[in-house]
Amino acid sequence: MSKGFLVFAQNTDTVDYVRQAYALALSIKFSQPEINSVSIVTNSPVPDEYQTVFDQIIPIPWFDETVDSALKAEHRWKLYHASPYTETIVLDADMLMLADISLWWEYCGNYDIKFCNRIRNYKKDVIVQDTYHRKTFISNNLNNPYYALHYFKQSDYAHDFYKVLEFVINNWEYCRGTFAPLDPQEWVSMDLAVALASKIYGIEDDVLSPLEFIHMKPAIQGWATTPISWRNFVNYVLNKKGEFVVGNIKQEKLFHYIDKNFVDDNLINRLEELANGT
Amino acid sequence: MTTGAVIFAQNNSTIDYIKLAIFAASRIKKYLDIPVSIVTDTKDYLLKSFPDHGFDQIIEIDFVAPVQNKKFFDGSVTSKVLPWKNHARTNVYDLTPYDRTLVIDSDYIISSTVLKSALDNDYDFQIYKNSFDLAIDRERDFERINQYSIPFYWATVFVFQKNTIMEAFFNLVSYIKTNWSYFRLLYNIDSSTYRNDFAFSIAIHIMDGKTQGDFAIELPGTMTYITDADVLIDIDENKMKFLTQRKNFLGEYTASKTTGLDVHVINKMSLLRYVNGGSGV
Numbered sequence: 001m002s003k004g005f006l007v008f009a010q011n012t013d014t015v016d017y018v019r020q021a022y023a024l025a026l027s028i029k030f031s032q033p034e035i036n037s038v039s040i041v042t043n044s045p046v047p048d049e050y051q052t053v054f055d056q057i058i059p060i061p062w063f064d065e066t067v068d069s070a071l072k073a074e075h076r077w078k079l080y081h082a083s084p085y086t087e088t089i090v091l092d093a094d095m096l097m098l099a100d101i102s103l104w105w106e107y108c109g110n111y112d113i114k115f116c117n118r119i120r121n122y123k124k125d126v127i128v129q130d131t132y133h134r135k136t137f138i139s140n141n142l143n144n145p146y147y148a149l150h151y152f153k154q155s156d157y158a159h160d161f162y163k164v165l166e167f168v169i170n171n172w173e174y175c176r177g178t179f180a181p182l183d184p185q186e187w188v189s190m191d192l193a194v195a196l197a198s199k200i201y202g203i204e205d206d207v208l209s210p211l212e213f214i215h216m217k218p219a220i221q222g223w224a225t226t227p228i229s230w231r232n233f234v235n236y237v238l239n240k241k242g243e244f245v246v247g248n249i250k251q252e253k254l255f256h257y258i259d260k261n262f263v264d265d266n267l268i269n270r271l272e273e274l275a276n277g278t
Numbered sequence: 279m280t281t282g283a284v285i286f287a288q289n290n291s292t293i294d295y296i297k298l299a300i301f302a303a304s305r306i307k308k309y310l311d312i313p314v315s316i317v318t319d320t321k322d323y324l325l326k327s328f329p330d331h332g333f334d335q336i337i338e339i340d341f342v343a344p345v346q347n348k349k350f351f352d353g354s355v356t357s358k359v360l361p362w363k364n365h366a367r368t369n370v371y372d373l374t375p376y377d378r379t380l381v382i383d384s385d386y387i388i389s390s391t392v393l394k395s396a397l398d399n400d401y402d403f404q405i406y407k408n409s410f411d412l413a414i415d416r417e418r419d420f421e422r423i424n425q426y427s428i429p430f431y432w433a434t435v436f437v438f439q440k441n442t443i444m445e446a447f448f449n450l451v452s453y454i455k456t457n458w459s460y461f462r463l464l465y466n467i468d469s470s471t472y473r474n475d476f477a478f479s480i481a482i483h484i485m486d487g488k489t490q491g492d493f494a495i496e497l498p499g500t501m502t503y504i505t506d507a508d509v510l511i512d513i514d515e516n517k518m519k520f521l522t523q524r525k526n527f528l529g530e531y532t533a534s535k536t537t538g539l540d541v542h543v544i545n546k547m548s549l550l551r552y553v554n555g556g557s558g559v
Contacts (some may be wrong), residue, residue: 027308123422124490223425234426243488247426250488 004037011044020093028273080162092148114209115145122154139182147190211256282376288363298384305388351506352547370449389516405436406501413522433474503542512559
């Protein structure tokens with residue numbers, strides 16, 4: 001039995017996802033006392049100085065150069081097949097792990113697959129319904145999964161689910177048109193794909209769980225106006241104890257920062273200090 | 279274990295807080311049946327003007343010249359800028375003669391026994407975070423100290439026990455007060471005016487490890503209030519009548535009535551008119 005974190009990180013012209021994955025891996029190293037193996041799935045080059053933090057560097061399986069989308073969502077269903085672990089927690093690259101999540105492993109170990117279905121803003125308010133970003137979920141009465149944080153165990157059940165997910169992504173127009181016709185969302189989103197796959201597979205309730213993270217999309221922060229980046233409105237600091245404080249509020253567990261310019265040299269240096277215990 | 283209430287009353291040129299405190303104390307004794315002490319910097323005035331004041335103890339503090347002013351509205355169209363002496367409250371830990379203390383503003387009018395249950399338990403600190411504005415069409419203004427920051431707590435009424443944890447808390451509030459110009463910038467507070475609600479909110483946040491915690495327990499019920507843009511009409515036993523400002527209609531009001539509700543009457547001038555024997559209008 002092996003357990004570990006898996007991160008998909010394929011660079012684009014504008015975003016260095018591998019660097020983000022490196023920052024995430026460092027945060028896992030300093031915050032997780034027991035399970036802290038991290039593998040990265042990428043076809044982008046991984047710099048030498050980043051490589052030691054990763055358990056494995058895994059090429060994207062069945063990579064097709066003709067697939068060209070900003071979010072590379074078309075490849076993400078492959079994570080089940082790429083994972084080197086018996087039990088895997090998948091994370092988006094643009095996240096930081098800030099506290100021990102051993103209890104999540106214990107909880108999820110009782111199931112074959114679990115998705116996060118609850119997010120909070122940095123003020124710790126639970127976002128009951130994200131009416132700004134999730135119109136199509138609400139209008140079509142879909143469940144509310146977040147692919148950015150999910151768990152699976154190598155099992156027939158999870159394997160079958162990912163086969164359905166593969167079908168949904170490879171037949172996107174058909175699936176979204178059939179199962180989510182209201183307030184249609186045209187681009188391929190993993191969250192919507194999971195919602196559709198769980199509907200097709202008939203496990204809408206089974207895939208949901210108490211997993212949660214802090215989501216920094218500006219529109220859900222409870223502000224009167226919506227900036228391009230949350231960093232325009234609130235200060236933040238990652239201190240030497242590894243406490244990450246945003247707007248004077250200490251963030252816990254998993255922080256989804258979204259902002260592509262969030263990871264800078266100062267943050268990397270601090271994360272390296274924390275991970276190395278220096 | 280002794281239990282009692284403490285009211286702070288420091289007059290300015292227009293508002294007789296001592297007179298308000300005597301009225302508030304009479305309500306506390308009637309509905310909560312506990313002794314009430316007053317903290318004031320004008321003991322002589324109290325003894326001379328109100329010989330039948332009924333306070334358990336009179337706790338005198340030094341008279342300090344006002345250090346800040348505040349605009350006090352009296353309804354939606356009238357206001358005065360007056361001295362606001364609110365700095366002594368952080369010393370309540372040392373000033374209170376009781377082991378368990380209900381600290382209450384002189385403009386918080388008790389009309390129920392709901393706070394009795396708070397006096398019967400052993401929590402270190404109970405305070406209101408949840409509040410209800412009697413002007414129902416007004417946008418909620420007291421959920422956070424500002425839209426970017428931490429939850430708002432009302433220092434208007436709270437219950438605390440004397441112990442080392444609460445001593446640390448009040449020391450922290452004093453530290454925040456002393457360094458207010460720093461903390462207000464840190465927490466994005468626009469106004470430079472020191473306000474106990476903000477200092478308490480920040481201190482609670484810090485005591486909770488800068489995250490959500492259970493240091494501060496919610497008092498029973500909900501803090502019901504009118505602002506100083508609203509007007510008290512009158513009080514009859516446990517019934518109170520108000521005029522609350524209409525949204526987008528300056529100078530126009532909506533009538534409302536409460537029965538058996540404790541109400542924070544922030545319009546002190548209206549409350550004082552009522553206490554003086556007339557209508558609050």
